[in-house]
Amino acid sequence: MTKVYVGMSGGVDSSLTAALLVEQGYEVTGVYMKNWTQDLPGLKCPWADDLADAKRVAVQLGIDFEVFDFENEYKQKVVEYMIDEYKLGRTPNPDIMCNQEVKFRLFLDAALAHGADMIATGHYARVQDGILQLASDANKDQTYFLYRVTKEALDKTLFPLGEYSKPEVRKMAEERNLYTAAKKDSQGICFVGQIGIRDFLRQYVDPEPGDIIDKQTGKKLGRHDGAIFYTLGQRHGLDIGGGLPYYVVGKDMASGEVYVTRDLNDDSLWRKTIELSSVHWIGREAPDGRYQVRIRHRAPLVGAELKAGTLVLDEPQRAVTAGQSIVVYDGEECLGGGIVGFAPSR
Amino acid sequence: MTVYLDHAAATPMDPEVTKAMLPYFSDAFFNPSSPYAPAVTVRRDYDAAKVRIAAILGAQAGELTMTAGATESVNLAFAAGSGHVVTTVIEHQAVLAAADRSDNTKVAVDAHGRVDPEVIRNALQPDTWLVSVGLANNEIGTVQPLAKIAEVIRQERAKRRDEGNGQPIYLHTDASQGVGQIDINVARLGVDLLTMNAAKIYGPKQVGLLYAERGVNLTPQIVGGGQEQGRRSGTENVAGVIGMAEALARADAARKTETRRLFDLRNSLLSTLEAAFPEMVVSGHPKHRLSGHLHVSFPGIDAERLVFGLETKGVLVATGSACAANKGTRSHVLTAIGLAPDVADGSLRLSLGKSTNADSIAYAADAIIEVVGKEMRRVNR
Numbered sequence: 001m002t003k004v005y006v007g008m009s010g011g012v013d014s015s016l017t018a019a020l021l022v023e024q025g026y027e028v029t030g031v032y033m034k035n036w037t038q039d040l041p042g043l044k045c046p047w048a049d050d051l052a053d054a055k056r057v058a059v060q061l062g063i064d065f066e067v068f069d070f071e072n073e074y075k076q077k078v079v080e081y082m083i084d085e086y087k088l089g090r091t092p093n094p095d096i097m098c099n100q101e102v103k104f105r106l107f108l109d110a111a112l113a114h115g116a117d118m119i120a121t122g123h124y125a126r127v128q129d130g131i132l133q134l135a136s137d138a139n140k141d142q143t144y145f146l147y148r149v150t151k152e153a154l155d156k157t158l159f160p161l162g163e164y165s166k167p168e169v170r171k172m173a174e175e176r177n178l179y180t181a182a183k184k185d186s187q188g189i190c191f192v193g194q195i196g197i198r199d200f201l202r203q204y205v206d207p208e209p210g211d212i213i214d215k216q217t218g219k220k221l222g223r224h225d226g227a228i229f230y231t232l233g234q235r236h237g238l239d240i241g242g243g244l245p246y247y248v249v250g251k252d253m254a255s256g257e258v259y260v261t262r263d264l265n266d267d268s269l270w271r272k273t274i275e276l277s278s279v280h281w282i283g284r285e286a287p288d289g290r291y292q293v294r295i296r297h298r299a300p301l302v303g304a305e306l307k308a309g310t311l312v313l314d315e316p317q318r319a320v321t322a323g324q325s326i327v328v329y330d331g332e333e334c335l336g337g338g339i340v341g342f343a344p345s346r
Numbered sequence: 347m348t349v350y351l352d353h354a355a356a357t358p359m360d361p362e363v364t365k366a367m368l369p370y371f372s373d374a375f376f377n378p379s380s381p382y383a384p385a386v387t388v389r390r391d392y393d394a395a396k397v398r399i400a401a402i403l404g405a406q407a408g409e410l411t412m413t414a415g416a417t418e419s420v421n422l423a424f425a426a427g428s429g430h431v432v433t434t435v436i437e438h439q440a441v442l443a444a445a446d447r448s449d450n451t452k453v454a455v456d457a458h459g460r461v462d463p464e465v466i467r468n469a470l471q472p473d474t475w476l477v478s479v480g481l482a483n484n485e486i487g488t489v490q491p492l493a494k495i496a497e498v499i500r501q502e503r504a505k506r507r508d509e510g511n512g513q514p515i516y517l518h519t520d521a522s523q524g525v526g527q528i529d530i531n532v533a534r535l536g537v538d539l540l541t542m543n544a545a546k547i548y549g550p551k552q553v554g555l556l557y558a559e560r561g562v563n564l565t566p567q568i569v570g571g572g573q574e575q576g577r578r579s580g581t582e583n584v585a586g587v588i589g590m591a592e593a594l595a596r597a598d599a600a601r602k603t604e605t606r607r608l609f610d611l612r613n614s615l616l617s618t619l620e621a622a623f624p625e626m627v628v629s630g631h632p633k634h635r636l637s638g639h640l641h642v643s644f645p646g647i648d649a650e651r652l653v654f655g656l657e658t659k660g661v662l663v664a665t666g667s668a669c670a671a672n673k674g675t676r677s678h679v680l681t682a683i684g685l686a687p688d689v690a691d692g693s694l695r696l697s698l699g700k701s702t703n704a705d706s707i708a709y710a711a712d713a714i715i716e717v718v719g720k721e722m723r724r725v726n727r
Contacts, residue, residue: 052654059654062724179658 001027004158005111006120007103008032008057008065010050013122013161015057015180016173020160021120022061029116030058030065033107035074035098041199046186056179068110070102077101083204086197089253089342090323091231093145100148108153118156125334126162130155132282132334137165143334144297147327151283198229210256212240215249216263227251230258233269233319268343270316276309276326276338286336292329293337295320301329309338348660349706349713353546353638353699354484354523355664359589360548360700366592367550370585378582379571392584395591402598403540403557404531411556411564411577412587416522418567419541419556420444420478422578423518425565426539426558427475434461435682436488437480441520442678445478458631459488459683467498470515472506477517481524481535485666485679485695486630487639489528492519496536516562522546522554526597527605527636532557544586548700549593553586608638608698611707615696616640618711623718627689629680638698641666643685647692647721655717661710666693 006018008030021028032054037047051067058065078097085092103121111119124135124142130151135141149157161169173181201207207226214221222240224230234248246260249268261269288308292301295317303314311326320326320340327337350358376385378392396407403410413419417440424431424444431450433441436459445452451469455461466477477499482489499517506513518539521530526547532540539562543554558564570579597604619626619642627643644652649665656663666677680690696710 052650055650056654056657059651060658062720064724065651 001025002117003027003029003115004118004120005029005031005107005114005116007107007122008054009122009186010053010057010180010183011122011186012173012178012180012183013124013169013185014054015122015178016169016176017120017122017160018057018063019061019173019176019178021158022063024160028061028063029114030054030061030063031107031111032065032067033102034067034069034071035078035102037071040203053180053183060177060179066114068107070106073106074098074102083201085323086201086228087205087253088323089227089251091321092323093325095145096148096325099145104146104149104153104157108156112156118158120158120160122161123159124161124164124166125159126332127154127157127159130283133162133332134329134334135159135162139298140166142297143329144294144325144327147282147325147334147337148280149282154282201226201228208256210258212258212260214246215259215261215266215268221246221260224258227253227256227258232321269318271320271343272313272316274311274313274320274326275341276311277341279309279336279338281336282334284335286328286330291335292331294327294329295340296324304328347706347709349662349710350701351661351663351696351698351710353702354487354695354697356551357546357548357699358701359550360593360596362596363549363589363592367585367589370588374584378584379573388584392582392587395588398591399555399587399594402530402594404533405557405559408575409557409559411558411574412583412590413554413556413578414552414583415545415554416440416520416541416543417554419543419554420520422556422564422567423478423539423541423558424448424476425567426562427514427516429473429475429513430471431476431478432466432469432474433478434480434490436483436485436679437478438484438520438522441478441480455488455682457683458634459483459486459629459679460631460634461490461495463491463494463498466495467502470498470502472511473513474502475513475515476539477515479517479519481519481521481528481530482636482639483630483679484523485677486641486683487523487636487697488631489524489634489636490519491634492517492535492537499536514561523636525594526601527608527638529601532559538562544590544593547593547597550586550589553583553590555590604700605637608702611698611702611704612638612640612696614704615698615707615711616642619714622715627685629683629685629693636697638702640696640698642694642696643680643689644692644694644718644722645686645689646725647718649692649694651721652692652694652714652717655720656713659713659717661713664695664697666690666695 004021004026008014018028018030032051037045039045055065078094081097082092082094108119124140125146126133134143207228209223209225210227212221212224230248230251235245244262246262249261249266250259288306291304291306293304294301305312322340322342324340325337328335374388376388378389396410400407400410420440421444431445431448433445433452434455435452436455453465453469479490479495496517502515516538519537520541522543525542538559540557545551564577566577568579573579573582629641653665666680676690
């Protein structure tokens with residue numbers, strides 16, 4: 001019997017994942033990955049409740065259950081990476097890093113060492129013949145977060161939810177009377193979702209206040225509490241009231257200046273040519289040619305031309321932000337992608 | 347069907363207790379220290395409630411300090427002197443932590459969790475000022491030979507008189523788990539200080555008291571307006587104390603019949619489970635044990651899985667110890683009575699109460715047999 005270790009977060013998706021695998025005849029072990037346990041201002045970290053919920057479902061299913069402690073590794077590989085990126089003025093995606101480093105590396109290795117043949121997670125994605133494919137539910141598709149996973153890891157991974165829509169998953173969880181069937185969804189990096197990146201970063205960095213400059217006039221409009229908190233295209237939180245809204249179009253981490261504009265058509269808000277760094281291809285390296293790409297989770301797929309590591313989008317896209325990922329698709333197949341660098345002329 | 351078997355952790359408020367309390371949240375909301383007539387009435391009701399409680403304890407109302415629960419009472423008791431204290435290794439965390447603030451000796455207990463009064467005697471030092479032994483253990487239900495320990499204290503006092511040692515020595519008991527099942531008359535128990543709360547006897551949470559006989563000089567831990575004869579400042583929790591008096595009166599009146607009833611129900615549950623699981627380990631003293639208490643262990647089984655499995659069937663039970671379980675650490679009580687780790691980790695505490703009857707016990711027994719059986723098959727496959 002194939003032994004599968006399922007990452008169980010205590011949410012409905014991974015709960016149903018485990019249930020489906022049991023029904024499909026796998027020998028299933030549930031694993032709670034203990035990645036983060038710290039309380040933050042205004043947030044009681046729910047890890048103990050989540051762990052208990054995951055275990056409740058494991059008991060319901062009559063499967064073995066274990067806790068893998070990745071707290072130190074998560075802090076090093078995900079949180080420190082995230083903070084470093086923000087310090088450099090970029091906007092990182094910690095969920096992508098978590099999949100790359102924790103779920104599909106540490107968890108996989110630990111599971112195999114415990115005797116597993118495969119792992120499974122509750123991601124909305126499909127794998128066919130070692131190829132990562134879009135989930136059936138285009139609205140829930142999570143391949144954007146998975147593009148940095150290796151082919152070797154995918155060969156040992158099951159995504160049982162890839163064929164289902166979120167409403168179907170809820171319904172199936174209810175039909176099975178799973179304890180977590182009605183539980184509210186949480187974000188991948190739950191603490192950021194709950195308290196906001198601003199309050200989170202404050203725990204780790206001493207932000208330097210600086211000037212807010214109108215890019216068109218060069219005039220100083222006011223002060224901000226730290227350039228690190230501002231990201232391209234951002235409209236809210238500038239505290240410069242009156243008239244049309246301003247948008248962040250750039251920042252200088254050295255001088256601490258944040259540049260804003262009222263011009264929705266400002267060049268820096270729109271990008272067409274993007275050089276990718278830290279490129280990762282899952283299986284085959286994508287040859288130059290035409291593809292569809294996604295510039296953020298749940299953004300629609302848009303046409304693009306790949307040429308020597310540079311993407312030329314068919315249409316300019318708004319707020320393509322340094323540090324974020326662009327993921328490349330060929331039809332249903334997720335080929336991989338890379339990280340957006342700073343726009344060349346700022 | 348919901349079967350609640352965790353009365354040692356919390357009890358639902360008796361509707362009559364709620365009813366007695368309600369006026370003091372609204373019409374009779376006055377501050378008992380205010381001078382006008384309606385407030386004076388509230389003051390009288392408050393004082394009368396304390397007299398009612400004191401009568402059951404066989405004490406004077408002036409010897410009671412009302413607190414916000416047993417933990418506060420324990421803290422107040424342990425602050426009443428300085429020097430060496432003696433307690434046992436199986437006390438509640440409140441007592442252990444309070445004892446650790448001074449020089450202390452925690453004496454061992456036997457495999458049933460009972461402390462030998464002679465062991466207490468041997469632990470006494472010339473500067474020992476407090477001996478604190480819980481009336482009944484919250485995890486395994488073992489009842490301590492408090493009267494015999496009180497006798498040891500009396501003999502120590504006589505010895506000190508003969509030796510010209512002027513150091514007073516007092517006996518404190520945390521009676522929170524025993525109230526309603528054991529006579530808590532302080533003279534018969536032989537204690538100088540007694541802690542109890544209302545939450546375990548179908549009264550409100552965050553209401554407790556410390557009885558301290560007149561000779562004990564309490565050092566207030568909360569200072570301010572001088573309420574409770576200066577021993578515990580803060581506007582009186584009138585509704586809470588009224589509720590505690592009502593709850594205690596009811597618990598005391600029902601004590602003998604209820605103890606007998608729970609004893610029979612508990613034993614029926616025990617014999618059903620013993621028949622189903624010959625390998626089951628039962629902890630606590632076979633005879634000197636709270637009658638509504640049952641602590642059982644299933645070696646090699648993860649108790650938390652049993653709790654979760656039972657919860658889906660509507661049966662609510664505790665793992666070996668609620669406090670210890672939340673921290674993910676093994677119970678100090680079970681370690682102290684010598685349970686092996688794989689036995690301790692498979693422990694359930696089943697505590698019966700007013701809502702328990704023959705039907706609910708039968709239902710719970712079936713559920714436990716099913717859930718434990720399922721886990722045993724999983725572990726052994």
